Amino acid sequence: MATEEAKAHLKEHGWVIIPDVIPKELALEALDGLWRAKKAAEDDGMPSHIPHLDPNSNNVRIFNLMERDQVFRDLVCHPIGVEMVKSVFGENFLISNLSANIARPGAASMSLHSDQSFSFPEPWQGIWVMNVFWCLTDVTKGNGATLYIPGSNKWSTRADIPSNAPELLVPFEAKAGDIIVMDGRLWHTSGSNVTKDQDRAMLFGYYTYPMMRPIVNWTAKLSKELQDSFSPELRQWLALDIYGNVPILGDMRYMSDQFPNINVKEDKV
Ligand SMILES: O=C(O)CCC(=O)C(=O)O
Numbered sequence: 210m211a212t213e214e215a216k217a218h219l220k221e222h223g224w225v226i227i228p229d230v231i232p233k234e235l236a237l238e239a240l241d242g243l244w245r246a247k248k249a250a251e252d253d254g255m256p257s258h259i260p261h262l263d264p265n266s267n268n269v270r271i272f273n274l275m276e277r278d279q280v281f282r283d284l285v286c287h288p289i290g291v292e293m294v295k296s297v298f299g300e301n302f303l304i305s306n307l308s309a310n311i312a313r314p315g316a317a318s319m320s321l322h323s324d325q326s327f328s329f330p331e332p333w334q335g336i337w338v339m340n341v342f343w344c345l346t347d348v349t350k351g352n353g354a355t356l357y358i359p360g361s362n363k364w365s366t367r368a369d370i371p372s373n374a375p376e377l378l379v380p381f382e383a384k385a386g387d388i389i390v391m392d393g394r395l396w397h398t399s400g401s402n403v404t405k406d407q408d409r410a411m412l413f414g415y416y417t418y419p420m421m422r423p424i425v426n427w428t429a430k431l432s433k434e435l436q437d438s439f440s441p442e443l444r445q446w447l448a449l450d451i452y453g454n455v456p457i458l459g460d461m462r463y464m465s466d467q468f469p470n471i472n473v474k475e476d477k478v
Pocket residue numbers: 310312324353354355356397398399400411
């Protein structure tokens with residue numbers, strides 16, 4: 210179970226690191242799965258270097274992990290990650306994407322961004338995006354830890370980004386098996402891997418408030434056989450059923466219950 214302190218830290222600072230969520234052996238198993246997924250993606254003709262994201266191919270990007278291995282489906286549904294997401298969104302949310310970045314020696318920073326700014330127009334007055342980053346290796350400043358700007362979860366428009374933003378970046382250092390939970394408004398970038406021989410691998414679960422259309426159209430992407438194997442809960446989190454966007458904010462009581470003291474006269478027909 211996640212602690213109340215972790216939830217309060219996330220709410221105030223826009224991030225929290227929760228240590229030892231999974232054993233290191235499982236992190237290693239997921240890392241092996243990532244390399245298998247990279248090979249499978251290449252066999253499907255999908256590149257692992259995305260030039261508009263990363264300056265060079267030492268950042269290895271792997272997408273569509275929901276379909277690749279049970280270990281990834283287990284991690285994106287992990288009770289502690291889900292509990293943290295629910296602590297912000299409430300009971301309803303969607304899984305929007307599940308991808309990974311292995312920063313190999315020589316990897317360099319992508320853009321400074323907040324994940325919410327990619328998919329939601331400003332002003333960002335609420336939290337509509339959440340990330341759970343799974344550390345599959347130890348993550349250090351030297352091997353390319355994600356860099357973030359403290360306090361940037363309070364910025365609501367691009368005009369709030371100071372001109373010296375890169376000088377304000379600090380690394381999220383963590384161990385294999387830890388998770389870093391981030392509010393989608395926190396501005397961050399990938400760090401440079403300046404080591405000679407250490408890979409830094411992270412898996413990214415991207416969750417949204419249920420009004421947002423997922424980045425991946427899971428209905429189109431995942432095989433019918435795989436979809437049919439999912440629990441009702443996972444089907445709901447992937448918006449696989451008929452209603453992807455269930456209204457949850459309104460007051461749907463009958464008007465007579467909403468305004469019990471008002472006697473509305475019915476017109477005679
Ligand atoms: O690899 C990282 O450290 C961060 C990646 C990231 O922020 C992204 O892909 O949006």
